[in-house]
Amino acid sequence: MSTSLTGTRPLLHATLRHDGRRFAPWVAIATLLTASSVVVYPWVFPDVAARRLLAVAIDANPTLSLIFGPAHDLTTVDGFNAWRALALGGFLVALGAIHAVTRATRAQEDSGQADLLASGVLGRSARLLTGVALAVVGSLAAGVVAGVVAALCGGGWESSLLLGATFTASGWMFAGVAAVTAQVGSDARTASSLAVGTLGLLFALRGFCAALDAPAWTLWANPLGWTLQTRPASGDHWAPLLLAVALTGALVVVAFVLQARRDFGQGAIAPRPGPARGTARSTWHLAVRVNRAPGVTWAIAFVALGMVFGYFTTSITDVVASNAGVQQILASGATTPDELTAVFLRTVLSLVGIVATVPGVQVLLRVRSEELDDRVEPLLAGAVTRARYYASHVVLALTVVTVNVLVAGTLVALLASRAGIGVSFADALVQGIATVPAAWTVVALSVAVVGARPVASPAAWAGVLVSFMLTLLGPTFGLDDWVLGISPFWHVPLTTAATPDWSGSAWTTLVTAALVAVGFAGFRRRDLAR
């Protein structure tokens, strides 16, 4: 073991210096998430009365607990911070850890950089250890910085640090997961898809179990549930984090064993000879071909998402019935149960729409990465206009979004219509279809960015992030309508209303068209691979 780790120290040193800063955005965003909760909460919800109202609003919209987990105590700043930041912060740091490990291991083997390193005086396991160490250090930094900054901004020290520790624990566990998937998948894309898929699945399961008050063991069986069990600010249990540390250790050991058994540059599955002749003869076929594997994965994910959200929708009446605050609102006549259900359905389907923009944006970003990998040049040296090449990918991205929303929307509609909660199949499906134009707008932003300003490609994610934040968090912060209106999902009409107002959809479609036009004009004019 000792010689197989030779050279880890200088390699880690160099990696921290050159790749360490790539972890900075994850540290920053996790810190921002928790610090902003601490700073903004006393300001927006100054007294206990206002906070109780918020608690009622959150309870009335179980979609929120699907993402954020249960709100144990919203009367204190720390309690609010724990509710708002724990799940998302851990998720983000885990994503950062997955990328750090994959980049330092599998991605290097793909690019050939690993050959260069491995030919030096470097033990067989040194690169994997370096990747894991980078993620471990990065996650630790995220936890410590987030905890200390939140405490300095006015949070309680213990609960803030515990919250930071849950970020670190999430990062560590998924560094372990990514270390294993890097041995299983035979290239970087597969490896990180496997790890991110695991993260997404566990995250959805945790939200589902927490929102439905499932038996406690369902949370203990889920590693991401452990961070929830620490309950910062409403119990402060540190012990569940030990489980996370143990799991991390176990996963890393498994990864080392797997790595020792595989060949350099190969995965667990040996590649077989492929077809000698090709069937992809156009840019459209190529776009489909290149995005096929992630497309299939996402389609499966949306079937699962549709099932989870569908079952979740059927429980709306139970959730509402058990909630005293909601009963009060209903009794006062401010809203009707049907209206409450309709709004709830719209939120659930908007969430589906927002998640569906992710594969759409990925298709567009793939255009950029193909370009940087010098694979677009030989294509455009053929008799292909740039507009046609780009259009193939744009159409594919919009199709992927549409299909995914419709798949999940149909399942939600099917399950909701059979539950006797006063929602018909057609109503729910139409609501799902009404969500599609909003999702297109988010994808159109990435069309504009990749087409016209490819250097700013990461900005393509801005649409997804802003939509998510505004749709889910905006209303609870009492933001003005014009701010909420930045998210295209705010304009999705309530289709079950007596006279649905479709003008919002018309406007977002107009914005979509403008953004797509900007993207095409840019892609036609700019230098390629620059």
Next chain:
Amino acid sequence: MSDAVIDVHGLSKSFGRFRALDGLDLQVERGQVHGFLGPNGAGKSTTIRVLLGLLRADAGTVRLLGGDPWAHVVALHRRLAYVPGDVSLWPGMTGGEAIDLLGALRGGLDERRRAELLDRFELDPTKRGRQYSKGNRQKVAIVAALASDVELLVLDEPTSGLDPLMESVFQEVIGEAKARGTTVLLSSHILAEVESLADRLSIIRDGRVVQSGTLADLRGRTRTTIHATLARTPDATTLATLGSARLDGDRLTATVDPTRVGDAMAALTPYGLTTLTVAPPSLESLFLRLYGDDEGPR
């Protein structure tokens, strides 16, 4: 003029503050194999990317097959094929699939020639992109380009990574293309390849063509080297007629103008030649002079 397949005048292209091309002129006649040479970073690939309409020229006129490479992309690209120097294949796609895709996007390829080229280059089309070595990736691009019937081949260091056996197959195949009347722009560092294939050469340095002409033209501008062993030591006046001559014991090294080799022989014969080599200017010495010279040729 009407027969120029590539006609570039005063082409400039900058990336930020870096001036990659600075008033480049390049003419390639129909049916010619034109060698395009220059040190690393001189602007060869940038020129080719402008010719392919991938980069937009900042200044100058560029005509390719009688059209504007930026505006008439599709019409022009049906008539040309391109081999990049650094071939990047889709990791999960087999070589055969990539060849068919690239061929189809150009407007179809010649089935018979596709099969023949795969055979001659000993390329296995069933392997995936990520399994190929550098040389084999290069072969995929070469087969894809040469399997279609085109008027112009644009080759950017096409043989980097090929073994000598495959290198000679490549030279044969280009020779056949030339016999069919195909025009070839061949950017390369392998001087032997250029020497055996090219009719004309253009040498680029710092974004500008510094010399252009036939191989004989360019050779004519450098001097022939003479190595001789002499029985008797020649006197100073004889040595002076030889230009730059150096005597090391009985061994003489001199460089003379190629037109004056006969005069030099006549001057040296009386001194009893025992060994003699007369080396024509090699392409290599030409390049060493052009690449290495800070101010370039005058």
